[in-house]
Amino acid sequence: MTMNIQHIVFDIGKVLIHYDPNIPFSRIIPDEAERRWFFLNVCTHEWNLEQDRGREWAVAEAELIGKYPERAHQIRAFRQHWHEMVPHAYDESVSIMESLIEQGHDVTMLTNFAADTFRQARMLFPFLNKPRGVTVSGEVFLIKPDKAIYDLHARNFNLAPEKTLFIDDSAANVDGAREAGWSAVQFTDAARLRADLARYGFEV
Known part of the structure; x- marks a missing residue:
């Protein structure tokens, strides 16, 4: 062996x-319960995994913004603040x-x-x-x-x-x-x- x-x-x-997306999002969505809901329903692990599979961020963002237009800023923030997630x-x-x-x-x-x-x-x-x-x-x-x-x-x-x-x-x-x-x-x-x-x- x-x-x-x-x-x-x-x-x-x-x-x-x-790696921890909560690092920037604890500032972007300060309320813990709301932030948990956001990661379970909007920018989910499964959604992020598709970018790992090769989907372009612009496509991924457009898909979510179409479903949650009121969350557009927070959705775009995921990629914009990615560098904070890898401290x-x-x-x-x-x-x-x-x-x-x-x-x-x-x-x-x-x-x-x-x-x-x-x-x-x-x-x-x-x-x-x-x-x-x-x-x-x-x-x-x-x-x-x-x-x-x-x-x-x-x-x-x-x-x-x-x-x-x-x-x-x-x-x-x-x-x-x-x-x-x-x-x-x-x-x-x-x-x-x-x-x-x-x-x-x-x-x-």
Whole structure:
């Protein structure tokens, strides 16, 4: 088990960088109950996921504004204030990734991310440019946990699935990687990640 892994693939959101839309929206919609309603009914997780799948923001905004014209300003604010939703990196996780790269291990990234916000993230967090490469869902119009995106990543980066280890905070995405023939661990914190990597023979 420990000697088989030759490729390590990192997710990004909630593994390497923090993400929380409540940060700007606690100011935009101060009332907690109203803000909860807004995220459950207007700018929902499912709505945002379609941008990760490649839908343009202008299309996404127009769709919602047609349903909730009185919320137009708040809907547009989601993209306008996106940079506030990613306030910091997880320094310990980044250190682990950088250590693996410095040791000469093959590291890539596979992320559910809108294409334009990922370009912005790369400017905000330059360490995202250190791995060998990345598959961004919004650029390839596929999304985790669809097996097709894991297969695409493996083909594009010449990864042997049985020699690949995936790290993601989402249990569903971890299961998707396993269905694609990869090994996978669910990220909870840096200490757990170090222990998981150690089981596969990586000391960081």
